[in-house]
Amino acid sequence: MGQKIEQDLQRFRKIVRGKVKSNLSKYISRGEMIGKKGNDYVSIPLPSINPPQFRFGKKNSGGVGVGPGQPGQPLTAPQDGEGEPQAGDSPGGHILEVDLTLEELADILGEELALPRIEPRGQKNIVTEKDKYTSIRSVGPESLRHFKRTFKRALKRQIAAGTYDPQQPVVIPVREDKQYRSWKEVPKPDSVAVIIYMMDVSGSMTDEQKEIVRIEAFWIDTWIKRHYNGVETVYIIHDAVAQEVDEHTFYHTRESGGTKISSAYELCHKIIDARYPPSQWNVYAFHFSDGDNWGDDVPKCKDLLHHHLLPKLNLFGYGQVESPYGSGEFAHHVFELAEKHENVVVSHIPDRDAIVGSIKEFLGTGR
Template sequence: MASTSRHDWSLHRKGPVDQARHNEKVKEAIRQNLPEIIAEESIITSDGKRLVKVPIRTLEEYRFRFNPNQGKRVGQGDGDSKVGDVIARARPGGQGGGGTQPGDQPGVDYYEAEVTVDDLAELIFEDLGLPDLRPKSTQEIPTEEVRFTEVRKKGPMSNLDRRRTIMENLKRNARRGMPVLGNITNDDLRFKVWEQEMRPSSSAVVIAMRDASGSMGEFKKYITRSLFFWMIRFLRTKYQDVEIVFITHHSEAQEVDEEAFFKMGESGGTRVSSAYKLALEIIQERYDPERWNIYPFHFSDGDNWSDNDNRLCVELVGKLLEVCNLFGYGEIREGGYTSSLMSAFSAIKDPRFVIVTITEKRDVYPALQKWFSRGGMAVG
């Protein structure tokens, strides 16, 4: 009679562990390609709820394979190789083919991973925060903080605690006289359980200013909306009750609602100082610096009306810095020129005036990182 007692049932238990490893590799692949991914138009124009398809390079399992760069060979015996020896390397000089040209090497396989905008936001925002957020005398906003509170035997694979899982496997095998890692079962799996706690943090207002003049072409308009899309999503994800003021300007500035801020067309000339004057008026009327952390952010192509207005802008930025934690100016360029406004701003040496220059889509993510770095942030 055939016996099945020696069958290795551990092969059937590797699914959860392999799934967790695969999910982590997908996350890492997305993380490495965030500069390209977050500026995709399909994401910016989405409602923020639907699935987004992200191209990911195929994640292959390690396996032995024949060396395609050598001819047919037959051999036997132990050979003279040692542990750690490199068996073979990819042959340089092979051609994979590009455009209409043929090649003799295999291509790189890609597949489309479906992720939600929330999944992307989690990866984008994991190391970001409002810089220099200070405790104020009154009015606080609760901030979400994730804490791992306990460990359980069941849970989603995304919360798998690898270290404790390995320890449980080693302990179980040691009890059987085999103190080695292997044959992981569902009984070995351990999962972190986390809770979202609300803790008080200082109140904050962000003043978002957008150049809506006629010189802001399609690319500049798209980059501006892309940056503000993620900025606003970041603020509302991390800080539950942060206030956001929306200002658009051409030769005149006006406060608008969020929908108009994103959808308003571009026309007219440019007088940047009008936006800064309005921001100062709003701060004086509604946001006492003793009670509020204040963060103005402005996007423009720097194509301002006159040198006189540039000098006025420098003066107004100085006044804003007297009452603000940080002022972020983003200039969107098509080409290598430096605007007259940027040249004027070079005279401002205050480290709280943070400038980013954007020339292509992949600059969006570094801009967010530069403005919302956790470094130096004092949270109350």
């Protein structure tokens, strides 16, 4: 590819980024991107960014086509966006789909919401050591011989010894001249993280609220994945009892039972201890609920959080969605804990428009 088009392409990408950035809150609250997620990129429908031109509207417009059909019959081909049917093949203004990598998307999110970067905690992230060839020594295998330095030294020696003849510039390195590349072992931080999502699936949670959770989870994923090399996700649903499920089940399960939040915290605790020891993992836990808990269960929840969960977590996010049934009282209890633990964030998400703010609250801690 020529360099020229590369520049124009970069420029175009920059404009797209800007567009996505300025429309980000709209994209977030509509959840448009999630359905378009590929393995490592998302397709984003952008309104056309072509320069505007004087054009005809649709009203009274028409054209000529070919094929069977009676007058009055609608044209069968799908409406491709705003595409105006025309003679010739002049491009109709259609919706532009651009692909962004998840990293790019996370960067845009970070810039737009002014999120601080996450700093992986402590020493636990040192997993691998890598050899870096940065230094020089005088012994080593021939395959690592530093050619230039070796000959430079040989030249120096010959000049000093007076055996160098500029008329006949022959430089012969001897044993002492030889220089070899040498390596250092560099610890390479290889940080891993696990995100544990917990959701209340009791009867009082509606589909709309689950959708909100889904959108939140998508963005939290995107952001946290940007900062760690390996991110795993765990999904836990609970009503009166908790169970670990896969992603699809997580969003599509509906139970009718009561609510015991402690069941989820307990399971979460067990999973962390069994599979994600905090000494090696950065653990994130997010819990979404409508805030309705069985009264007697509250002290147990607080105890679990205070003594067992919170010390092991990078961040505990409690997102309370508003439901027509829930009392929303549980948020207060978590909030009390937030005063003692700085890794607790409580966020209210009454509707889709609040998602942006909530994401900022969750991720604004930089933890």
